[in-house]
Amino acid sequence: MSVDQRGFKTLIQAEGEEFLGQDLKRILFNSTVSVIKHSSNGVQVTLANGAKLRADYAICTFSLGVLQHDDVRFSPALPLWKREAIHSMTMGVFTKIFLQFPHKFWFDSEMGLYADRERGRYAVWQSLDHEDFFPGSGLIFVTVTGSFSKRIESLPDAVVKGEVLSVLQSMYPNVTIPAPLDFYFHRWHSDPLFRGSYSNWPANFLPEHSANLRANIHERLWFAGEATSKKYFGFLHGAYYEGEAIGLAVAECIQGGGCVGLEHTEQVKNASPYDLF
Ligand SMILES: Cc1cc2nc3c(=O)[nH]c(=O)nc-3n(C[C@H](O)[C@H](O)[C@H](O)COP(=O)(O)OP(=O)(O)OC[C@H]3O[C@@H](n4cnc5c(N)ncnc54)[C@H](O)[C@@H]3O)c2cc1C
Structure with missing residues (x-):
């Protein structure tokens, strides 16, 4: 990274x-x-x-x-x-949700995984408060993808923040989770310059x-x-x-002063092998 x-x-x-x-x-x-x-x-x-x-x-x-x-x-x-x-x-959607806390209360490794009953629900966590990144920053982010990304894009920030915090609470049931100082994610799917x-x-x-x-x-x-x-x-x-x-x-x-350009297939009919090189 x-x-x-x-x-x-x-x-x-x-x-x-x-x-x-x-x-x-x-x-x-x-x-x-x-x-x-x-x-x-x-x-x-x-x-x-x-x-x-x-x-x-x-x-x-x-x-x-x-x-x-x-x-x-x-x-x-x-x-x-x-x-x-x-x-x-197809266009994939990959959403990183960033949170900043007053202090770190999570894992010491780079990554942490959370398994929910619902597929793709705030599963992949990455710590930026790590000696190789920004030690002491209180930063962590979670990645969601595909239809789950589209779902949260349709929700207000406050609702997404509440869901993320409730997942963190179930990951760390014995910790009093402080209110985040900052919270941000970009809505790539809804952004008309990216979609x-x-x-x-x-x-x-x-x-x-x-x-x-x-x-x-x-x-x-x-x-x-x-x-x-x-x-x-x-x-x-x-x-x-x-x-x-x-x-x-x-x-x-x-x-x-002119050229033919790249060839195209007028009518694509069937699968054929392809060469990457
Ligand atoms: C969250 C996330 C994580 C990613 N992680 C990685 C990674 O780890 N490794 C990796 O290799 N890639 C990663 N990518 C993918 C990488 O960012 C894209 O492959 C790359 O940016 C594509 O470049 P591009 O120039 O083809 O398109 P874009 O970056 O989409 O550039 C197109 C440009 O066109 C502009 N534009 C669009 N519509 C208009 C308009 N109507 N008028 C004027 N301008 C317009 C846009 O503003 C944009 O600047 C990630 C992407 C995201 C969103």
């Missing part, structure tokens, strides 16, 4: 500096895309504030969850093979769908992100390598 206080953004900012320098005007922060118009001539993006951006090429890196919702409208609508690919994968935590392949997933999710449209509109990675979907490094690979492919298109 990385507890580097600079956060992941440091990696991205350091890489960005290599080509942006201090010229941050080339990045539009806090800008939400609402419409992406695409044709064989280029791409026009409309932002929520009405501003329009035009480009010969665009790389779309919204999460799979965002593509599965109507948060961003494509005009014309994406072809059927692309929409089928988008809906062939889940990361993508996953369902049991009936076909490799052609993965290729179709990654394939470009009209040579002009490209897709990247963790979900398009056949080898590392779901992971940060999947997103990183996909951004790099698709960025290089688009650079070749620009330098070559």
Whole structure:
């Protein structure tokens, strides 16, 4: 576990500096895309504030969850093979619920497991008040996933906090549990900029769908992100390598004055073996 206080953004900012320098005007922060118009001539993006951006090429890196919702409208609508690919994968939800107490009263190891009669109910606990992380911090977090995550996202913070505290009380029946100083969890599934935590392949997933999710449209509109990675979907490094690979492919298109792009399967019919390398 990385507890580097600079956060992941440091990696991205350091890489960005290599080509942006201090010229941050080339990045539009806090800008939400609402419409992406695409044709064989280029791409026009409309932002929520009405501003329009035009480009010969665009790389779309919204999460799979965002593509599965109507948060961003494509005009014309994406072809059927692309929409089928988008809906062939699922978006997993992984929720970390953080609590800070005035002092530590729990296990000394990194992890603790709690078994409830209800599957997935506040089961996996991790202590940050640990010599390798933040000793003396009074921090602990519990992870919930899937449908249990969706359930708690629909509840007010106070209700979730009450449930978490009651589980801790049953884990430590002889301890007077102090009131937490702080409590936080992010609602990844409800967040319109994420719509889940990361993508996953369902049991009936076909490799052609993965290729179709990654394939470009009209040579002009490209897709990247963790979900398009056949080898590392779901992971940060999947997103990183996909951004790099698709960025290089688009650079070749620009330098070559056009390109065919990635192949897609018009109609996915049956399972076939796939090669990861
Ligand atoms: C709780 C949690 C724990 C995780 N743990 C791990 C782990 O241990 N290891 C690991 O490798 N990965 C982990 N992941 C997964 C990892 O964070 C993702 O795989 C990675 O962030 C995906 O990167 P991405 O660029 O493909 O997508 P995202 O990070 O989703 O980036 C997409 C960007 O698009 C932006 N966006 C969306 N819609 C719009 C719009 N309409 N207009 C403008 N911008 C928009 C979003 O704000 C976002 O910045 C975890 C994720 C979560 C939530």
